[in-house]
Amino acid sequence: MNIMANGAHLPETPREFGFFVDGAWHAGQDWFERTSPSHDVPVTRVPRCTKEDLDTAVAAARRAFEDRSWAGLPGAERAAILLRTAEGLRRRRDEIARWEVLENGKPLTQARGEIDHCIACFEVAAGAARLMRGDSFNNLGDNLLGLLLREPIGVVGLITPWNFPFLILCERVPFILASGCTLVVKPAEVTSATTLILADILTEAGLPPGVYNVVTGSGRTIGQALAEHPDVDMLSFTGSTGVGRSCVHASADSNLKKLGLELGGKNPIIVFADANLHDAADAVAFGISFNTGQCCVSSSRLIVERSVAREFESILTAKMKKIRVGDPFDPETQIGAITTDAQNRTILGYIAQGKEEGATLLCGGEALDLGRGQFIQPTLFSDVTPSMGIAREEIFGPVLSSFHFDTPEEAIAIANDTVYGLAASLWTRDLDKALTVTRRVRAGRFWVNTIMAGGPETPIGGFKQSGWGRESGLLGVEEYTQVKSVHIETGGRTHWIAS
Ligand code: NAD
Numbered sequence: 012m013n014i015m016a017n018g019a020h021l022p023e024t025p026r027e028f029g030f031f032v033d034g035a036w037h038a039g040q041d042w043f044e045r046t047s048p049s050h051d052v053p054v055t056r057v058p059r060c061t062k063e064d065l066d067t068a069v070a071a072a073r074r075a076f077e078d079r080s081w082a083g084l085p086g087a088e089r090a091a092i093l094l095r096t097a098e099g100l101r102r103r104r105d106e107i108a109r110w111e112v113l114e115n116g117k118p119l120t121q122a123r124g125e126i127d128h129c130i131a132c133f134e135v136a137a138g139a140a141r142l143m144r145g146d147s148f149n150n151l152g153d154n155l156l157g158l159l160l161r162e163p164i165g166v167v168g169l170i171t172p173w174n175f176p177f178l179i180l181c182e183r184v185p186f187i188l189a190s191g192c193t194l195v196v197k198p199a200e201v202t203s204a205t206t207l208i209l210a211d212i213l214t215e216a217g218l219p220p221g222v223y224n225v226v227t228g229s230g231r232t233i234g235q236a237l238a239e240h241p242d243v244d245m246l247s248f249t250g251s252t253g254v255g256r257s258c259v260h261a262s263a264d265s266n267l268k269k270l271g272l273e274l275g276g277k278n279p280i281i282v283f284a285d286a287n288l289h290d291a292a293d294a295v296a297f298g299i300s301f302n303t304g305q306c307c308v309s310s311s312r313l314i315v316e317r318s319v320a321r322e323f324e325s326i327l328t329a330k331m332k333k334i335r336v337g338d339p340f341d342p343e344t345q346i347g348a349i350t351t352d353a354q355n356r357t358i359l360g361y362i363a364q365g366k367e368e369g370a371t372l373l374c375g376g377e378a379l380d381l382g383r384g385q386f387i388q389p390t391l392f393s394d395v396t397p398s399m400g401i402a403r404e405e406i407f408g409p410v411l412s413s414f415h416f417d418t419p420e421e422a423i424a425i426a427n428d429t430v431y432g433l434a435a436s437l438w439t440r441d442l443d444k445a446l447t448v449t450r451r452v453r454a455g456r457f458w459v460n461t462i463m464a465g466g467p468e469t470p471i472g473g474f475k476q477s478g479w480g481r482e483s484g485l486l487g488v489e490e491y492t493q494v495k496s497v498h499i500e501t502g503g504r505t506h507w508i509a510s
Contacts, residue, residue: 019340021047021054021113022053022054022113025044025045025054025055025056026054026055026056026110027042027056028055028056028057028058028203028204028207029207030068030207030226031207031210031223031224031225032067032068032071032224032225032226033067033071033074033075033221033224034214034220034221037058037064038058039057039058039059039060039227040058040059040061041058041059042056042059043056043058043059043200043228043229044056045200045201045203045204047114047116048115048348048349048350048351048384048385049116049338049347049383049384049386050113050384051383051384054113055110055113055114055203055204057200057203057207057227058227059227059228059229059232060227060228060233061228062236065195065226065236068195068226069166069237069240069242069243071220071224072193072195072221072222072224073165073166074221075219075221075222076163076165076192080221080222081188081219082162082163082191082192082193086140086141086143086189087141089137089140089188090137090138090140090141090189091137091217092188092213092216092217092218093134093136093137093140093189094133094134094137095215095216095217096133096185096212096216096218097130097133097134097137098216099213100126100129100130100212103212104127105123107208108122108123109122110205110208111177112340114176114201114202114203114204115173115176115350116303116347116349116350116384117302117303117347118345118346118347119342122339125178126177128178128181128466128467129178129180129181131467132181132182132185132186132467132483133181133185135185135468135483135484136467136487136488137185139484139485139487139488140190140488142485143189143190143485143489143492144161145158145160145161145494146158151498153502154500154502155499155500155501156498156501157496158497158498158499159494159496159497160495160497161492161493161494162191162492162493162495163192163491164244164245164269164491164492165192165193165244166192166193167187167193167194167243167244167245167246167247167491168197168238168240168243168246168247168268169183169187169194169195169196169247170196170234170237170238170248170250170258171197171198171206171250172199172249172250172251173199173202173350174302174305174306175302176202176203176204176205176206177205177206180198180205180206182467182471182482182483182487183247183249183482184209184223186482186483186484186487186488186491187491188222189488190488190489190491190492191492192244192245193222193223193224194224195225195226195237196223196225196226197226197227197228197234197237198225198227199250201350201351202350203225203227206225207225207227209223210225234254235257235261238258238261238265239261239264239265240266240268241265243268244268244269245269245270245491246261246262246268246270247270247271247272247480247482248270248271248272248273249272249273249307250274251274252274252275252431252476255272255274255478258270258272259272270479270480271480271482272478272479273307273471273472273473273477273478273482274307274431274433274477274478275307275405275433275476275477276307276308276309276311276405276431276432276433276434276477277311277403277404277405277429277430278298278308278309278310278312278431278433278434278454279310279312279426279429279436279452279454280295280298280310280312280314280435280436280437280438281315281416281422281426281437281438281439281448281452282313282314282315282316282319282323283422283437283438283439283444284316284319285439286439286440287438287440288319288322288326289326290438290460291438292327292330293330294438294461295310295313295327295462296327296331296334297462298310298462298463299389299409299411300331300334300346300389300409301463302346303346303347303348303350303387303409304358304407304408304410305349305354305407305408306407307434307477308433308434308463309407310411310434310436310462311406311411311412312412312414312426312429313327313411313412313413313414314414314416315415315416316415316416317415317416317417320413320415324413327373328374328391331374331391331411334346334389336379336381336387336388338381338384347386348384349385349387349408352385354407354408355385358406358407358408358409359378359387361400361401361408361410362375362376362377362390364399364400364401365392365395365399365401365412369394370393370394370395370396370399370401370412371392371394372391372392373413374388374389375387375388375389375391375409375410376388387409389409389411390409390410390411391413392410392411392413393413394413395412395413395414397414397425397428399412403429405431419444422448423451423452426448427451427452427453430475431473431475431476431477432453432454432455432474432475432476432477433454433456433473433477434455434458435452435454435456435457436458436459436462437449437452437458437459437460439460445459445460453474454477455471455472455473455474455477455478455481456471467487468483468484469483469484470482470484470486470487471487
């Protein structure tokens with residue numbers, strides 16, 4: 012048996028999954044085999060679905076939407092199923108966490124924490140299912156009453172990436188279900204296991220057949236076909252800005268389906284001289300290294316006040332050197348493997364580019380050889396200029412670029428000097444500065460004297476080229492609804508044609 016030094020078991024043979032349509036498992040004709048990026052052993056096999064499989068899934072979701080078996084339920088009954096799902100996640104927390112580790116490479120301790128967040132998503136969405144409401148106009152005169160009805164938009168396609176396979180799924184699925192929509196999910200090919208496991212848990216919780224369907228396979232075939240599908244009413248896509256753009260074209264060229272997009276980021280973290288520098292340095296180290304920097308909201312641009320810049324960089328360097336990179340099953344590990352070979356090459360390419368472009372390397376800058384798997388040291392570049400590639404492009408790895416500023420205006424200008432606007436963080440003890448900068452930096456999520464804080468109550472999403480729409484919270488349910496304006500006349504009609 013393949014047992015790790017810390018007692019964790021690696022699978023002897025890859026776990027095989029089918030795909031899930033209309034409440035039943037289906038065998039694939041062809042398979043994709045996933046190798047653990049930390050251990051170099053095959054761990055899962057998932058079907059490469061065909062376009063016909065996708066059509067069957069969309070048809071099942073359409074039937075389940077039209078027959079009212081889900082949309083027609085009282086919110087309280089939808090909520091009960093979401094709460095039972097939360098219980099199911101609690102029971103299977105260790106199993107889900109293990110497959111996240113094996114497919115993604117993230118530390119087991121982190122994966123467990125993410126599942127706790129997912130449980131909270133189902134609980135918050137259950138509340139939202141009961142509280143969702145429209146509006147009324149009682150001011151249209153005595154003869155007319157106006158109602159705004161919120162109705163589920165219909166069949167939703169959901170495409171998710173590999174960096175937080177289960178977390179990103181659960182920041183969307185319960186809210187989509189709360190709205191009354193049905194859905195077809197296409198997870199990233201390399202991290203499909205936990206999206207499939209969720210099908211089992213939802214079924215056990217009582218979700219009617221056809222409401223949650225999963226097709227697996229490559230983005231270029233199945234993802235693209237889902238984005239183009241004429242019978243999908245809305246597509247929620249999370250991933251790269253390039254593919255997000257192609258989803259816009261696919262929608263325009265098919266049925267003008269509504270889009271929710273959560274895309275890339277190049278997120279600033281601004282540190283003023285008056286901040287608690289040790290707290291801020293800890294947050295900066297966490298913000299760039301969490302999930303090996305493969306995180307859409309990772310704070311990849313440090314913008315630090317010049318008067319303390321060198322002191323701050325030295326505190327930060329000492330902290331980043333202490334980050335424990337290693338086997339994700341080791342409870343001491345803080346960051347694990349880089350998830351895909353392609354991403355590993357991309358990150359190392361950016362590190363080489365930073366060195367060539369003349370930025371000063373303060374720490375890291377190398378791959379780590381741990382005998383197996385692919386790992387990269389947390390890396391800090393200083394003296395980065397705005398035109399460098401590492402300053403402008405999303406690296407999606409543990410590579411931080413440091414910029415220096417003299418005035419708050421300059422800090423705001425550097426923070427906004429990007430096509431993205433996903434998230435930002437700010438460190439100061441001065442309330443005036445905190446409020447001014449928070450209101451002027453263009454980002455969908457903002458953290459003051461903290462980083463990556465918040466729960467499923469608050470919506471997430473981006474400004475500028477980081478995306479469209481919001482997920483999570485009440486807004487995250489409303490995204491999957493449309494409003495119908497209803498006018499009801501009382502007291503008889505004033506005739507247009509004289510009698
Ligand atoms: P990606 O855009 O290639 O893939 C994301 C998902 O889209 C996967 O399921 C993939 O199979 C699918 N896909 C690929 N091509 C497609 C196509 N033509 N049509 C429809 N679907 C397609 O991104 P990735 O390489 O998996 O992830 C890395 C990038 O994603 C990062 O650079 C980052 O910018 C972005 N990302 C953003 C967030 C976020 O929440 N904003 C989260 C994770 C990743």
